[in-house]
Amino acid sequence: MALQNYTKHLDVTIKLAYPVMLSQLGQVLVGVADNIMVGRLGAETLAAASLANSIFFLILMFGTGVSMAITPLVAVADGEGKKRRISRIFQHGFWINIVSGILLFLFVLGLSPGLNHLGQPVEVVALAIPYLLIITFSLVPLMFFQTFKQFIEGLSQTRQAMTITLACNAVNVFLNWVLIYGNLGFPAMGLNGAGWATLISRVMMAVVIYIYVQQSGRYRAYSLIYGFAKISRGMVSRMLKIGVPTGFQFVFEVGAFSTAAIMMGWLGVNALAAHQIAINLASVSYMMASGLAAAAMVRVGNQLGRRDILALREVGFSIFGMVAVFMFFFAVLFVGLRNYLPLIYIDDPGVVQTAAVLLVIAGIFQLSDGVQVVGLGALRGLSDLKVPTLVTLVAYWVVGLPLGYILAFPFGMEEVGIWIGLLTGLTATAIMLIWRFHRISKRLLKAQHNSALDKEDQVLALK
Structure with a gap:
């Protein structure tokens, strides 16, 4: 009977999560396609893509984290039935995200010359810098897209963003073929061609999702506002208190892998290329697991808004179980096919051999990776941010990276x-x-139980 309390949530969670998982998978597969196509140009170009993407993905995930402040607030307001509040959340999130995208691009623009001082091979840095600047500029349209995506996902509507993402990612792959190799009469642009393909596809994503939300009747009840009227400093502050720690949670984790890429560069081009292959494959399972994390954030936020703490715990732990099963499959896949998967990217024997060893370790950490990303999502649904942010800081930067070095x-x-x-x-x-999700949800359940007992005592006293 106790098991049924958890399994009953699976159907709702899967319906909510699978579009996000496919959307995230689409994003990752574009990265995989980029690396496969770029890998055909040689180890140096693949290593340059690794170096640039290690920096870009760090910035990208911070921006994504900032944009995700919209989703839990919308989910809670939706659980409470407050449509006007949802409209205000969207308005404030829109401007926070646009400004964030511009600032992040300017930050990378100023930071990019520093790649020359990280001890990386000179030929790799020369290829990496222009590619990095192109893909970082795509953050501006991407943050525009994220505003609408997080808004509709907070309303438990996830298929729309999935469809748009997958369609535009297919365009990205086609443009890679055209611009990297110089097909259809275009000049062969190499690695930079992959960057321009990414930028063009993300502009398309922003335009299409804007048109969809504006034309769809289901969102008219929310009176979406794009201007500065009635911008509240208090609302901006509240959203930044959610978005910025969420961004840093991603930064501390992704930054650890980016720093690992820099350390790999100290070992040579082949080590850096092998790291890129292994991390690119591991990112497939991670980003799909993050779809379950998004479902955890929305569903936990909904239950919190409805004050149903028992269901909140059941939802959270059912998703922990789902991600464990899901990631076990990838663990078996990575270990079993470790000698074959790298060949998709490159045929250099030294790179393939090193990547195969790293894929064994990637297989081992699949369970941990899935559980931690769902844990962050569930706690985000509870608006618990400071301690999880500290946890990621300590685990990766005080323990993981120093130990790795x-x-x-x-x-x-x-x-x-x-x-x-x-x-x-x-x-x-x-x-x-x-453990933190268990403690907080248990404390909320106990507080709710005590509150119910107090009300019962008051009723008895009146009698």
């Missing part, structure tokens, strides 16, 4: 040592986050 260089374990450090950080994060 020590194992890689003083102990001579090189690539394997760096990835063992990442495995340790992910596992520590997963354990701490699932």
